[in-house]
Amino acid sequence: xxxxxxxxxxxLRDDPADAExxxxxxxxxxxxxxxxxxxxxxxLPLGYITFRNxxxxxxxxxxxxxxxxxxxxxxxxxxxxxxxxxxxxxxGSLFRLKDRRGNDMLLGPTHxxxxxxxxxxxxxxxxxxxxxxxxxxxKYRDEARPRSxxxxxxxxxxxDSYSFDIDDEGLAASYEKxxxxxxxxxxxxxxxxxxxxxxxxxxxxxxxxxxxxxCETGEDTYVxxxxxxxxxxxxxxxxxxxxxAGETPPAMQVFDSPNTPTIDSxxxxxxxxxxxxxxxxxxxxxxxxxxxxxxxxxxxxGDREVDLKRVEANLPGVEELRLFEDEDFKKFxxxxxxxxxxxxxxxxxxxxxxxxRIVKGSHWITGAxxxxxxxxxxxxxxxxxxxxxIEAAEVRAGDQCPECATPVVIDRAIEIxxxxxxxxxxxxxxxxxxxxxxxxxxxxxxxxxGVGVSRAVAAxxxxxxxxxxxxxxxxxxxxxxxxxxxxxxxLPFDTAEKLAHDLEALGLRVMLDDRRDASPGVKxxxxxxxxxxxxxIVGKALxxxxxxLRDRKSGDKNEIALDGAPAAINKVVTAH
RNA sequence: CGGGGCGUAGCGUAGUGGCUAGCGCGCCUGCUUUGGGAGCAGGAGAUCGCGAGUUCGAAUCUCGCCGCCCCGACCA
Numbered sequence: 001x002x003x004x005x006x007x008x009x010x011x012l013r014d015d016p017a018d019a020e021x022x023x024x025x026x027x028x029x030x031x032x033x034x035x036x037x038x039x040x041x042x043x044l045p046l047g048y049i050t051f052r053n054x055x056x057x058x059x060x061x062x063x064x065x066x067x068x069x070x071x072x073x074x075x076x077x078x079x080x081x082x083x084x085x086x087x088x089x090x091x092g093s094l095f096r097l098k099d100r101r102g103n104d105m106l107l108g109p110t111h112x113x114x115x116x117x118x119x120x121x122x123x124x125x126x127x128x129x130x131x132x133x134x135x136x137x138x139k140y141r142d143e144a145r146p147r148s149x150x151x152x153x154x155x156x157x158x159x160d161s162y163s164f165d166i167d168d169e170g171l172a173a174s175y176e177k178x179x180x181x182x183x184x185x186x187x188x189x190x191x192x193x194x195x196x197x198x199x200x201x202x203x204x205x206x207x208x209x210x211x212x213x214x215c216e217t218g219e220d221t222y223v224x225x226x227x228x229x230x231x232x233x234x235x236x237x238x239x240x241x242x243x244x245a246g247e248t249p250p251a252m253q254v255f256d257s258p259n260t261p262t263i264d265s266x267x268x269x270x271x272x273x274x275x276x277x278x279x280x281x282x283x284x285x286x287x288x289x290x291x292x293x294x295x296x297x298x299x300x301x302g303d304r305e306v307d308l309k310r311v312e313a314n315l316p317g318v319e320e321l322r323l324f325e326d327e328d329f330k331k332f333x334x335x336x337x338x339x340x341x342x343x344x345x346x347x348x349x350x351x352x353x354x355x356x357r358i359v360k361g362s363h364w365i366t367g368a369x370x371x372x373x374x375x376x377x378x379x380x381x382x383x384x385x386x387x388x389x390i391e392a393a394e395v396r397a398g399d400q401c402p403e404c405a406t407p408v409v410i411d412r413a414i415e416i417x418x419x420x421x422x423x424x425x426x427x428x429x430x431x432x433x434x435x436x437x438x439x440x441x442x443x444x445x446x447x448x449x450g451v452g453v454s455r456a457v458a459a460x461x462x463x464x465x466x467x468x469x470x471x472x473x474x475x476x477x478x479x480x481x482x483x484x485x486x487x488x489x490x491l492p493f494d495t496a497e498k499l500a501h502d503l504e505a506l507g508l509r510v511m512l513d514d515r516r517d518a519s520p521g522v523k524x525x526x527x528x529x530x531x532x533x534x535x536x537i538v539g540k541a542l543x544x545x546x547x548x549l550r551d552r553k554s555g556d557k558n559e560i561a562l563d564g565a566p567a568a569i570n571k572v573v574t575a576h
Numbered sequence: 577c578g579g580g581g582c583g584u585a586g587c588g589u590a591g592u593g594g595c596u597a598g599c600g601c602g603c604c605u606g607c608u609u610u611g612g613g614a615g616c617a618g619g620a621g622a623u624c625g626c627g628a629g630u631u632c633g634a635a636u637c638u639c640g641c642c643g644c645c646c647c648g649a650c651c652a
Contacts, residue, residue, distance in 0.1 A: 012588085012601085014601075016587075092650090093650085093651070145577095145647095484611095488610050537611080
């Protein structure tokens with residue numbers, strides 16, 4: 001039983017000055033967490049109980065799926081991370097340190113290497129596969145900018161699991177098992193979420209989905225179709241465009257366009273000198289990028305910006321991607337800043353990628369590769385060719401859903417889980433093979449799967465609170481029932497004490513406000529702030545032999561007879 | 577890493593060169609109070625982030641450092 005009279009807890013009346021988002025403010029005010037350093041928090045009793053409840057749900061669902069729990073150190077040697085090149089690749093986000101002998105060590109940001117080596121150390125046969133193992137571990141990432149309280153910390157707890165299979169079909173099955181386990185665990189945690197297609201990106205796998213918990217303060221942006229439920233990370237959003245059905249345009253026509261280095265200035269000139277009705281979307285924007293030292297041009301409709309994150313996600317293998325700088329223009333004298341067109345790309349030695357909207361046969365107004373001149377009727381397939389299509393343009397609310405063509409909405413969310421078909425990258429780097437039926441060595445294929453356990457505390461708080469405090473789903477709340485005793489004599493306190501014991505005997509978890517010196521108002525405010533799903537008030541109504549039961553979320557209040565109260569309360573609570 | 581802001585008691589804050597650094601919450605003591613963050617009286621608690629400098633005098637001005645928050649870049 002949690003007794004308010006002795007709990008290590010001091011609720012705060014004011015929002016902390018360094019908190020911006022609701023979860024951060026409330027978790028601090030209600031006495032769940034305290035900041036130690038940027039992105040590093042300690043858990044007070046209430047916070048740690050809640051945290052462990054979430055951890056327990058995660059563990060139970062992992063175990064139910066048949067995955068085996070293991071545990072690695074957070075403090076790790078450099079060597080395994082050297083072999084996968086991540087000692088370097090991880091950059092500034094890796095906490096590096098040296099032991100007394102000068103050996104390089106690190107605090108694990110994620111544990112692919114260690115898991116791979118664990119399987120390699122124990123197993124060597126296809127008969128041992130498939131297997132999935134997991135841990136619940138503290139991770140360390142020296143984020144450039146920790147933010148939003150415990151949503152994005154430098155130290156956080158993650159459940160990470162890894163599947164090992166002999167072939168792609170096995171991987172697909174392991175992936176699906178994890179997907180199902182995640183669905184049941186997030187459902188149990190009472191989180192609202194969308195499963196969103198993601199881009200596997202630099203990790204080099206194939207299929208990947210994120211579990212995103214929608215909330216305004218989330219830092220991930222994703223696309224959602226209100227009609228068919230299609231959901232995708234902005235990087236993974238697919239553009240579907242019908243084939244060009246218009247007439248074949250006349251031959252290219254160059255025109256003078258002084259002082260029109262931007263799309264806006266070009267459209268203005270067109271409408272002034274060439275009749276009205278021109279829009280930014282009639283023009284073709286050529287955005288020049290340097291990709292690992294190679295010049296590429298991205299073609300998008302003039303009214304769209306290029307989204308570098310999307311480009312990067314869709315250009316696998318490229319390590320450094322940046323916009324053209326003046327230095328780069330010097331190296332390509334044929335490119336005239338502000339007047340670039342794709343017609344002469346071959347001649348200029350530039351690779352051209354087009355947004356899917358630049359369909360074959362469509363014609364555009366674009367730069368003439370000559371200062372102060374543009375061209376119209378520049379036609380894809382006739383006047384220029386592209387080296388490939390790429391998802392490059394920014395995604396906007398109202399863009400068409402690739403599944404059903406309904407206008408999509410754009411929403412924000414917190415990433416609470418990520419499942420990922422890793423493939424053979426780590427197995428190859430660390431030489432994880434097993435012998436197959438024919439006695440031949442085969443590289444194992446892996447999946448990796450993460451749940452942010454500490455982050456889930458904040459995600460639930462974000463999704464489940466009101467102006468006056470937190471509102472926990474029962475399974476994660478510090479207690480099922482928060483009993484408040486009010487009054488000046490012993491009766492309400494003795495009654496509350498007995499009720500607490502009776503409820504515990506029925507299997508409920510109880511928090512009891514047995515403070516004799518606090519006023520009723522303080523106790524009510526604290527109970528509401530702390531956010532247990534049910535509040536029982538033992539006070540005034542005792543005169544009629546009743547106690548009051550409140551539903552924290554709905555605010556519903558009911559008086560119930562003290563006689564038989566434990567059973568009645570138990571019934572309401574367990575039906576929740 | 578670029579831009580902006582902030583650092584005064586456990587928390588929230590006032591104080592732009594001049595007396596013993598002020599107030600609210602919280603904390604301690606006593607009395608009263610007990611269904612919506614009680615009242616009165618008394619009290620404890622602050623090297624004003626750290627270090628240098630300017631000055632008769634610095635929380636206040638200058639320089640350096642450290643820390644924290646926000647926007648962006650980054651984020652298996």
